[in-house]
Amino acid sequence: MCCTDMALAYVEAHASWSEANTRPSLGRDYAAFVAKMPDRSSRAEFAVEGVRCAACMTAIERGLAPLPGVASARLNFSDRRLAVTWKAEAAPDVPAVLAALNALGYAAQPFAPDRLADAEAAETKRLIRALAVAGFASMNVMLLAISVWAGSVSDMTPENRDLFHWIQALIALPAAAYAGRPFYEGAFRGLRAGRVTMDFPITLGVVLTLVMSVVESVSGATHAYFDGAVMLLFFLLIGRVLDQTMRRRTRACAENLAALRSERATLADTNGGLRDVPLAELVPGARILVRPGERVPADGLVEHGISELDHSLVTGETAAVMVRGGDRVFAGALNGSGALTVTVTAAAGASLLDEVEGLMRRALEARSRALVLADRATRLYVPLVHAAAALTLVGWLAAGAGWHAGLVDAVAVLIVTCPCALGLAIPAVQVVTAGALFREGVLLNDGTGLERFAQVDTVVFDKTGTLTLPEPVLTAGTFDPKALATAARLALSSRHPMATALAATAGGSEPFPCAEEAAGLGVRAQVDGVELRLGSARFCGAEAEAAAALAADPEASVICFRAGDGAPVAFPVRQGLRPDAAEVVAGLATLGHRVLILSGDRAAAVEAVARRLGVAEWEAGLAPQDKIARIEDLQRAGRRVLMVGDGLNDAPALATAHASLSPVTAAHVSQAAADALFLGRGLTPVLSVLTMGRRARRLMLQNLWFSAVYNVLAVPLAAFGLLTPLIAALAMSGSSLVVTANALRARSGAAGTPAEAVGRPPVAAPVPSAA
Template sequence: MCCTDMALAYVEAHASWSAANTRPSLGRDYAAFLTRGPDGSARAAFAVEDVRCASCMSTIERGLAGLPGVTAARLNFSDRRLAVTWRPDAEPDVPAVLSALDALGFRAQLFDPGSRPDAETAETKRLITALAVAGFASMNVMLLAISVWAGTVSDMTPENRDLFHWIQALIALPAAAYAGRPFYEGAFRGLRAGRVTMDFPITLGIVLTLVMSVVESLSGATHAYFDGAVMLLFFLLIGRVLEQSMRRRTRMLAENLAALRSEGATVVDADGSLRDVPTSDLVPGLRILIRPGERIPADGVVERGMSDLDHSLVTGETAAIAVRGGDTVFAGALNGNGALTVRVAAASGSSLLDAVEALMRRALEARSRTLVLADRATRLYVPLVHAAAALTLAGWLAAGAGWHAAILSAVAVLIVTCPCALGLAIPAVQVVSAGSLFRDGVLLNDGTALERFAAIDTVVFDKTGTLTLPEPSLTDGDHPPGILALAARLALSSRHPMAAALAKAAGGAEPVPDAQEAAGLGVRALVDGVELRLGSARFCGAEAEAAAALAENPAASVICFRAGDAAPVVFPVHQALRPEAAQVVEALLAADRRVLILSGDRAPAVEAVAARLGIAEWEAGLTPLEKIARIEALQRAGRRVLMVGDGLNDAPALAAAHASLSPVTAAHVSQAAADALFLGRSLTPVLSVLDAGARARRLMLQNLWFSAAYNLLAVPLAAAGWLTPLIAALAMSGSSVIVTLNALRARVATGARPAPVAIAGRRAPPSAFPLLPGRP
């Protein structure tokens, strides 16, 4: 029976005993962390520590699958968040899950979004402190070691040499005891659960090297190896700190969605009185008051009032939507300039925001199961290292050598094969590539995404705020200068996004005095006895003119102006394409990548942008679930999809795609789901990440192949006794330096300028994606 099977058997026996004898009842503290699905199933989230590789993920999921009532246990490797689901008829047993995780060697606690930043900060501080201690010790111990090396070939007396050895021990032993704690604790927890983790060979090599050094110092030997042990810790901690720093900087989805949620709501009672309640207390049937500038806390139906709602984060619709009695509104939408009374239709936990979060969580859990290069390399590493050291020890003993020589050779094998180069091979490239991308205006959220960027063959764009700029612009046309200036001054008194586009034409002019907003309609002012109006077509009596303008430019929205009895003037407003968007799309198509648009916006607006960019495959009016379905269909067909989007409705698709990219102006939840964010107005960072990903993967593979070749060469030499632990430590350090220098080649500028397209006839045919036929 293997160690993993033994651990699983122990967990199942422990869980059965717990259920039969000491199963605690579910208390209020645990119930507060549970959510219920539509079928009555319970779900709880746990923050799990010490998850280092894909084998940890499979061990946890298999270990929890046998617990009573548990139907699913899925670990998100990216953020170490475990989701456990129980059957509807089963009592959720949170203590049993925590006990099982402890038996498997993983510390865990119920997930609390508020405590997550503090825990991550504390872990980062701990690693940096350990790195500083190891660095200080390695510099001082190496200085003493160099003195011993120089004295060995000169006139140093044995007494002075032994003194230097003991001074090294005085520095190295406490430093190694403190700085190595992250590895020792991980190895101990794994052994306690019957597992051998990557921390075990590290711990074994360090401990044996220190013990051997103390023994050599006691016997007055020429060499001790304290310098090799502390240098080993220093290099390994560099890799661990790099790994921690490349974790997603954006917090958990719940924290990012909080930016769109209202913490409280104002309930209108039957007698007309108002009271404030937490959003979690809202149930269907309650009437709530939404004041101007507030976000809607729950899905519902408008009973009274008129206003303009910004649904762009929810649906992707570019224009603000006028709502009145009977219209449906969604949680997260931003109320404009009118007060609304809304009857709640969905309780807390069942709104559109909650549905988006659930979609996104499932997509992230699925994507986190993809093994990256480091995972695939380390799955074979531990058994090979142990086998090589054990065979070396057994071989020397069988050849008649003493225990001293046999152990010295085995320790040399452990040191020379220490995963220092392997531990730096991937993170070093990630960090250098992240710096290179930063110079091109790209902020990398997830270092592992570089490998996924390298495999992209299909790029899916959202339209609103992605292919187009997030802010609307006034459409060029023959606008009477005097009328335009006056309308722009009036627009300065409005908070409406389309009014903001018109207000830019005012320059430094003052707003029209005494202007007043009409809820949900527009803004009005009286100037020299003439009433000025700016707003909707109905507000300005310009329905016919607005219809004509939209017929001429169906992708635009309109804002109307009227001065007294004069003929109304219609100003078309549109969202301009991002700079160099056409060149980026052209370069992608020239590189044999498929390009599509999946948008929640109106079909005329999407069609116009697709035509201007030469994109044959597009679809409009999609919900978040439909976007995920389209992306999954592409991926089932063998495509590797890069999703580029910015709205709340794009967040699940960003998580479901093979890799994802968002502008820095995106919704908070989209920033959390994206692998990278890009700054500025240009779309050229799309080319930057694809180029950087291809180069990074190439360098990672080179580093891994070098690490493998180094071990194939060094292990036989160490096993044959030709490498002392000191030389093995130097060889190990040298290999780390080489992979780091190779990683620095990723600093080459990505050159994100779209190259001129000189290749003809390479565009994807309109029928290449049957789910997305080009609109006529």
């Protein structure tokens, strides 16, 4: 099925941009939308209206390739964002790109997330209003049509019949003019650019049916077909609204990355003064101040200061990392308790955060090129429908039947082959399956992900926050109750995640009033003349105790406590495994899936988790590029990979994988990149999405086959004059009801508990095979 239009608000925005294109100063207005890349090339992104199927993507990219200076044009089909890159020696020409897109039949404007959000909301409202109008008109016109049908076999006079026809016209004509706008506009844009889109046969069928019905009413004929036209629009709009509902806003990727990126930085000049500057003004070699609680605005090296940085979103490492002079820091990392002076090594456009964004963008663009079932089904639809209707008209004219009879049968062909069943075949299954998955604790981000889940044969897990729970806890052990209680009270004065875990687990309730934090080291307090310390091993003089604790539990991180000259204590804190992780991994293996762990965490911690879960293939210390490389290697070997991850460092891998899943506690960027999110503390939803994905794909294929068989049977009947446009409309409506009823079968078929998935054979725990 072709995809929905972008927002109607884009039309007005495009008009304002087009008007601006005539002004000589326009180039300066677009400067904010053009980014300079590290290789000195220029790049801009555009929101494109009217992208509806894979053919649109090809037409746009080929149409922009001849523009002077354009190195590449790549359209992300999932969010309708076009990325245009100009060569290093060429000046970026945004107006030329907009003009070329307009000539191709697509309205566009430079991409801005806030405008896109407003445009999508406006488009959704427009479709719902159109659906409401078409539904209201369908009900009323059908009631009048039923009266005419009943009167035809009773004593209705021709005058009353004509009156009812004209009342139908008064309702149907304005309703069709309003409700059909999404299709008329798409057809007109395509024709203006010399292309025939999926909207063209719809528009042609509706317009010809209405025109012919008016002609029949004027001539006093027995039948008019206003009901068929408005019912046609009603069912098609149902498909449009369903598709719009399932199309999640992948623009969230850009917004969530922007949330991690500081828009301004505190620049330290050579005289020791501080100045707040935009991020764009930072250059390599600049000195910036990063205060406690701020995110690092650019990659760099620490010049002065000691603090602890939360790198978990960047590297996946659970423990906060202590940094001091000479250590490397990355944009997006959250500064802890100390102020840092950082020398910038990579500023805006070249930081690790920018690299992650680029990796995600390329991965999403690559994924958007994979045709889903609906795209494959519609590639041949338009030419076949047009050919069938044209041959019907030509055939009847050649047989001497006249224009009227030939046109009636040609319109019947257009109506009976209208893509209602085809349009509902996929989104109806998606919506029903999304509801079933929700009951299993899974929130579907992208309806097309169901088809990818059905094909998965390899599952790759991240460790931190995915196989383990997101919140750290104090591990079981024998501790001095008094030391533990005192450490827990002291922990209440620290913002460090391990201190928070210690306080929560040990039940600290009231902090010491005199506690103070030592930047980058820990927290101390004087109580009854005794100094209490909680923090790093060095801060507490507990290096030996910390080493012993880590040797006993390689997965743990250590927070230490010391009271005066007493013996220090090392408290191991770690993220525990999800309660059903072992059962789910065993269930995946039983179902024939290959399971791997790819993590950015320490090798000792990853190995311990892999051993406990029985996973033979694992790798640790991986950067985002490394995870992508491993997944691409698997996919080149013919594997269909499901990536399950939660951190910012997992987001590019989630976008690269054939299908992706994230916990609802994941970083927002990872949530946006994933096909689905799962709720709760368990991993059972991983089994649910795989089994229900296979069931959904099987139902989609059944619906598509039914649509194909229906058309094969109905077209000859309409072409040979055995179906009037009215009967054709009823047949079309019936086919839509059939595929919708079949889609409702997706409500069953969840995976059940992990124990069930492991302990029962596939016959008892059905895993439908992908057709």
